[in-house]
Amino acid sequence: MISNQSSSNSNAFAELSIRADYTEIRIASTWLAQTCLGFSVPVGQIDRLDICLNEALANIIEHGGDEVTLSPINLRIQINNDSFSSEVAVTVSDSGKAFNPLTFEQKDRAHLLENTEPGGLGLTMMKEFVDKLNYLYSDKFNHLIFSVRWDCN
Amino acid sequence: MTIEFADLDENLRSISLTGRLDIQGTEEISVEFSALASAAKQNVVVDLAAVSFLASMGIRELISNAKALQRRGGRMVLYVGDNALIAKILETTNISELLPLFRVKVEAEKAALA
Numbered sequence: 001m002i003s004n005q006s007s008s009n010s011n012a013f014a015e016l017s018i019r020a021d022y023t024e025i026r027i028a029s030t031w032l033a034q035t036c037l038g039f040s041v042p043v044g045q046i047d048r049l050d051i052c053l054n055e056a057l058a059n060i061i062e063h064g065g066d067e068v069t070l071s072p073i074n075l076r077i078q079i080n081n082d083s084f085s086s087e088v089a090v091t092v093s094d095s096g097k098a099f100n101p102l103t104f105e106q107k108d109r110a111h112l113l114e115n116t117e118p119g120g121l122g123l124t125m126m127k128e129f130v131d132k133l134n135y136l137y138s139d140k141f142n143h144l145i146f147s148v149r150w151d152c153n
Numbered sequence: 154m155t156i157e158f159a160d161l162d163e164n165l166r167s168i169s170l171t172g173r174l175d176i177q178g179t180e181e182i183s184v185e186f187s188a189l190a191s192a193a194k195q196n197v198v199v200d201l202a203a204v205s206f207l208a209s210m211g212i213r214e215l216i217s218n219a220k221a222l223q224r225r226g227g228r229m230v231l232y233v234g235d236n237a238l239i240a241k242i243l244e245t246t247n248i249s250e251l252l253p254l255f256r257v258k259v260e261a262e263k264a265a266l267a
Contacts, residue, residue: 022176022177026173054208058208058210111251113216113220114220114223114224116220122208125242125245128246129245
């Protein structure tokens with residue numbers, strides 16, 4: 001685990017590298033919470049980011065293939081403040097198989113318990129709990145960027 | 154993650170979870186949760202009021218055990234109390250359509266026995 005952090009009056013960022021291993025997800029969550037609390041991000045916004053981060057990392061580790069272990073997963077928190085609002089953006093970069101969660105077609109969910117297949121909820125949670133979700137693939141890395149925004153007053 | 158249970162009557166068991174139900178937390182309670190949910194009592198209230206975080210893996214655990222319980226003629230309902238985060242996750246993912254969700258414990262217990 002490698003971390004880095006910087007801040008000014010209106011902008012700040014922090015970075016962390018983790019291994020592609022399920023046991024590292026909680027480390028990432030703890031880092032996210034501590035970093036955001038240090039920058040006075042409201043707890044409710046941290047919860048939203050945490051949900052998306054957990055699901056993103058679980059997907060990467062489960063579906064990233066052998067390639068995902070070739071490089072650490074890099075995490076970056078970027079905090080932007082202006083007079084009226086604040087935004088926190090989290091970028092998750094991994095060397096796993098290319099996967100765009102924005103274009104992945106999900107099955108319709110069953111409405112009866114007996115017909116429900118466990119699983120497939122992670123993408124739904126990622127899309128529902130953040131304000132913006134973007135994806136790009138460059139230099140053999142997936143980059144997932146998600147953010148939440150809130151008014152200052 | 155901690156797990157406790159109480160048998161409220163001959164047909165109703167309450168299983169209380171406390172802590173973070175992420176991948177790690179789910180692995181910690183999975184075997185015991187399945188054992189408790191599949192024991193002799195037919196109906197189960199899962200108390201999530203003290204769960205601080207719920208990942209999709211935790212939801213999968215609830216769903217798979219609820220399905221197993223239903224196949225045996227039982228029923229699982231969820232109690233969240235005033236835990237707004239957990240209620241929102243369950244409602245956003247439409248899990249509350251599949252597993253009845255209650256904020257009042259007595260109502261959850263009645264529904265489980267209905």
